[in-house]
Amino acid sequence: MSFLLRCPHCGDRSVxxxxxGGEVKKRPDPDAPGEAWHAYLYAKANAAGVQKExxxxxxxxxxxLRALRNTITNHVLETYFxx
Amino acid sequence: MTLQLNGRSIExxxxxxxxxxxxxxxxxxxTRSFKFHRPRGLLCLAGKCPNCMMNVDGTPNSxxxxxxxxxGMRVRHRNAWxxxxxxxxxxxxxFDWLMPVxxxxxxxxxxxxxxxxxxxxxxxxxxxxEQIAGHTVDLFPQLHGIxxxxxxxxVYDMTPDYAPIIGVPREVENFYQDVGWGTYGFKAAPIAAKxxxxxxxxxxxxDLIAPFSPVRFxxxxxxxxxxxxxxx
Numbered sequence: 498m499s500f501l502l503r504c505p506h507c508g509d510r511s512v513x514x515x516x517x518g519g520e521v522k523k524r525p526d527p528d529a530p531g532e533a534w535h536a537y538l539y540a541k542a543n544a545a546g547v548q549k550e551x552x553x554x555x556x557x558x559x560x561x562l563r564a565l566r567n568t569i570t571n572h573v574l575e576t577y578f579x580x
Numbered sequence: 581m582t583l584q585l586n587g588r589s590i591e592x593x594x595x596x597x598x599x600x601x602x603x604x605x606x607x608x609x610x611t612r613s614f615k616f617h618r619p620r621g622l623l624c625l626a627g628k629c630p631n632c633m634m635n636v637d638g639t640p641n642s643x644x645x646x647x648x649x650x651x652g653m654r655v656r657h658r659n660a661w662x663x664x665x666x667x668x669x670x671x672x673x674x675f676d677w678l679m680p681v682x683x684x685x686x687x688x689x690x691x692x693x694x695x696x697x698x699x700x701x702x703x704x705x706x707x708x709x710e711q712i713a714g715h716t717v718d719l720f721p722q723l724h725g726i727x728x729x730x731x732x733x734x735v736y737d738m739t740p741d742y743a744p745i746i747g748v749p750r751e752v753e754n755f756y757q758d759v760g761w762g763t764y765g766f767k768a769a770p771i772a773a774k775x776x777x778x779x780x781x782x783x784x785x786x787d788l789i790a791p792f793s794p795v796r797f798x799x800x801x802x803x804x805x806x807x808x809x810x811x812x
Contacts (some may be wrong), residue, residue: 513707516696517698528706531799532800535797538797566675568701569701
């Protein structure tokens with residue numbers, strides 16, 4: 498379903514202006530074991546429900562932002578720039 | 581030596597492939613295509629194309645051009661009934677205007693029509709509908725102005741590098757995978773199965789499938805298979 502994302506800088510915009518950046522996860526330390534990097538890069542939670550994720554306003558202000566989105570309904574609860 | 585084409589004896593000489601023996605015997609149509617039952621014969625003669633795939637000694641989809649001929653081999657065509665030359669279902673060709681070449685992959689497997697974010701929502705989107713309608717009218721101008729009755733979307737899972745996974749995962753013992761194929765799985769299935777059988781029998785990974793091991797997601801050696809999968 499097509500939906501709007503509220504860019505904190507540009508306002509409500511079509512989701513097609515954004516690039517999806519994946520689930521928000523904690524990046525492992527550079528010297529963390531391979532398993533940690535494997536989990537970070539390839540293992541996804543694929544939550545059916547509200548998920549915290551990265552988006553980039555590619556066709557707008559080009560800033561990375563975070564969104565809380567329900568993956569079942571594509572309803573976006575909240576968007577904000579990371580601290 | 582002789583081989584049998586649908587019960588008819590065909591002479592074969594040493595060094596012949598199934599294809600060269602059939603061709604010498606005057607055979608030009610080898611099989612028929614899956615969708616429209618169009619006649620199919622020799623094209624690449626190098627094992628790269630699917631045009632001469634036949635059933636050889638019970639193995640379906642054998643490429644006749646790279647299958648060495650052996651005495652007593654039984655070769656059968658595919659996708660034709662009652663005979664290869666008089667195929668009732670070749671009437672499907674009359675409806676080819678409904679499905680021109682490339683229609684399915686142009687309309688459905690171009691990544692621009694995917695919503696590239698995780699979602700379980702199966703409602704179609706207007707931009708996707710517009711894109712598919714655009715491709716469709718490109719190919720069938722006569723369909724402009726038709727009305728859309730309904731649309732739907734589905735969930736599609738992909739490996740991160742669009743390549744299949746063949747091998748032994750680290751996490752489970754005595755477990756073998758040959759999964760994640762897409763559009764080209766049909767052609768590659770026989771050799772993938774052969775390699776996997778070799779892996780199971782010997783415990784050693786054949787070179788041909790080594791790059792497809794699931795271990796690539798641990799060591800970061802991903803493959804670039806988008807072109808092969810016709811999705812890029």
